[in-house]
Structures are given as structure tokens and as C-alpha cells.
Amino acid sequence: AQSVSQHNHHVILSEAASLELGCNYSYGGTVNLFWYVQYPGQHLQLLLKYFSGDPLVKGIKGFEAEFIKSKFSFNLRKPSVQWSDTAEYFCAVIATSGTYKYIFGTGTRLKVLA
């Protein structure tokens, strides 16, 4: 069965620190990969996605993620975080065949200290 693991549940960083949030999935077939962000009190918004092509994808607000197929990973990175990046981040995976059910990770709460 598909599953998604986000190993960091809570992360606290100071402004300007670098960020890397881990996401690993288990599925043997082809997948589409997503990172969503949920700012306090708001709904989920897409940060970036990977379907095919260059495994390094760039999203909004300076975020990027790298798909490493051999490691079943899709880690999210940002070189220098800002206070406004305080939010919860969700990794999601969907198989490109079958029932197309999105599987979300449990989320990582990021708090950036000013």
C-alpha cells in the first residue's frame, strides 16, 4: 500500500536559516509528487509539484524540491527562511494509475523565529 512519511513533525528555525523537510514514500510504480503549505487559519495551497522531467523543481516563494527516485524521496528545501514561512507543510503522493488516491504525509509544523 502507498504511504508517505514526513519525519520531522515540528521544526523551529531562526530567520535566514536553511530549511530541508524530508518526505519519503513507498510505492513501486510511477507517482506524481506534491508539496502543499497551510498558513495559520488558511486552507492548503500548492507549493510545487513534480510529474516528470527535471527532478529539481522550483515552486513559489523560493521553495524547491528534489525527486530522488532511488531513495523514494521528495525533500523540500529553502536556502533562507522568513518569518512568513511559519506554516504547516504537507507532502503528498499520487500513483498515476489505479484509484488515484492522494496520500498525504502527517505534516511538518515549521515555526520561524524573527
Place this chain on the structure above:
Amino acid sequence: NAGVMQNPRHLVRRRGQEARLRCSPMKGHSHVYWYRQLPEEGLKFMVYLQKENIIDESGMPKERFSAEFPKEGPSILRIQQVVRGDSAAYFCASSPDPSETQYFGPGTRLLVL
């Protein structure tokens, strides 16, 4: 193009009452998904619907919960005889294709007293 709309945004019910949550997908989207979010538990898939059909309801409790997406009108998530444990944020998402990006609504926060 309006985004995904959900109403009500907040809903208070007493134990035993019914809760009806509505979701209008983005224009042109025929795939709708419902999720439940509990504090510290992330987002849990409940049900995936396409117009007039339930495609996958594996995440939905077998009793008291039902969902529909009629040919005309919004998708409805219905919870009968609510209990305190049903208190959560319920998010709806829609997509133009099942493998594509899902666009989320603002959620309905249900509080059961």
C-alpha cells in the same frame, strides 16, 4: 475563476444532530475529494467522488457518514447523529483530472457540543 467554495465555514452542532457540509468545486473540475483534519493528525482522506459516482470511500467511517456529488449542485458530506469525536476541520478539494493538482477550499470547522 472562483476557487473551491465550502459552506458553512463554521458549524456548531449538539450531539445527535445532523451536519451537512457543502462543497462547490472549481469550474470545470469534476473530481471532488473530502478530507478531515484533526489537530496533530494531519490530513486524512475520506472520499473521492466524480459526478454522480463515489469512486473511493475507503477513508470514510462506515456508519453515520455519507457523501454525494449530484449532477447539479454542490457535493455534500453528511454526518448523521454527530458525536464529539466528529469535531474537526473538513476540507474539500477538486481537480480537473485525478492525477492532477488538487485545489482546496477554506474548510468547514465543525464543533460538536
